[in-house]
Amino acid sequence: MMNRIENLEQLSIEVGEIFFGSFFLLIGIISIGIALIRRGKDFKILVWLALWIGIYGIRLLIDSKLVLLLFPIYLIPYFKFASVSISYIILIFGLLTWVELTQGLIKKYLIWMVYIATAIAAAGIGSYIFLNDANLFMLYNNLIAVSTLATFIIIIFFKNLSGKYLILPSRGILAVGISVFMVEALYSNLVRFLGYKTIPLFGWIGFTVLIFSMAYAAAKMIFSNERKLIEIEKEMETARQIQKSILPKHLPGNNNLSIAASYYPMTAVAGDYYDFIEIDKNRTGFLIADVSGHGVPAALIASMIKVAMQSLTDYANDPGKLLKVLGNILFNQLNDQFVTASYLF
Structure with a gap:
């Protein structure tokens, strides 16, 4: 009877691994496609998030004995190696995702954590290859994960810290997600410490x-940025x-010149900017100006x-005087910019 119950429990775990593994892998593939x-x-946040989700799904699938039955037995060691590698590498993709969602000192802190996690992953995978020990460096991997999650719990629950270090508009949703995941992690570690079996379903739900x-x-955040971009484009x-x-809507007529402008x-x-001063049918003044920089300030x-040129028609036949007066008008308005201009008469 006990064997039957254990078999049913194992079967339920296998089915759960296949279901959640396939689900996460599908979400990862869709996210990569969207990116x-x-x-x-x-682009980067979608890619890192997709890889984080996708490789978690792959690990669940290759940890399933039912899935392994579909492959030749000589491939089993490679699947074990892949599972160990993913157990270390998955943290790196999680950290890279958080890097794209943060700013300031926390962003720098996470970048350093990425470097450290990469070194630990290399050491952990190496220890499995050469020493056949998959867990030699896993404690350090878990410490980085726990410390990072703890840091984010503190940041998310304090609004002033969230505004300073996060670029996300939804603190409440994140607080729920991280809290559930942390509770599940604490539960799993406590149960294992006490010598009891963990319930894998809780881990899958926590990660979900x-x-x-x-x-x-x-x-x-992405859609908010898009709305802002659309508004900026409209303003532009x-x-x-x-x-x-x-710009002049009509070109001046001149008996001696044929004038065109593009x-x-x-x-x-x-x-x-360019402008004309039509003195008479035989004489025309031409102004060509270039404001330093680009964009709205220059415009x-x-x-x-x-506006200034409209008041300078009296100096149309004196280029030096016109440019001097124009410079005096603009001098106190330019701040750090300057204007290069030529006037031909």
Whole structure:
């Protein structure tokens, strides 16, 4: 009877490993696909998160005896090696995911943890290869994981620290995910310490809650960034239209010249500007100006040149005087910028 119960328990564990392993692997593959399609600013966070989830799923699958039955027996040692390697490497992908979600000192701290975890992983995998000991360095691996989670619990539960070190908009969701995962980790370690069997389902659920809380927070951050980018693009388009409106709409007529003009700014808005002063049918003044820098600040200075030029028509036949007065008008407005201008008459 006891053997039957144990067999049923083992079977339930095997089924759970296959189910959750397949689920996590599928989520990882989908996330990688989304990252490759998007190829935007948030590419790295999607890749690290996908790899973190995906290799966790792979480890569950290769730890399942039912899955191993599908492969030739001579491959079993390689699956064991893969399982040990993933047990060490998975922390690195988790840390890299957190690196993309943090800033300031915590980001630097996590980068150092990545280096340390990589060294521990290399040592742990090496000890398995040469000493056949999979757990020689696992304690150090677990210490990094626990200390990192503890750090994030402190940061997330204090709003001022979250605002300073996290770039995530969803503290509450993250707090739930990390708390559930930490409770499960403490439970599993305590049960093992007391000599009892752990319940694998709790570990799978804990990791699921953690991953989905992070995925939710990351997705919210990504969509928030996209909304901001859309708003910025709209504002830039408005600025571009405004800048376009300050350029001469009509070319001056001149009996002695054929005049044409084209304007191709390097960015959506820029500090390049030209203007004409039509003195009479035989004489025309040409101004070409270039404000230092690019973007909206340069475009604003260009619009100031437009306004200033409207008051300088009396100096149209005196280039030196016109440029001097124009310089005096702009001098107190430029701050750290400058304008290079030529006026031909």
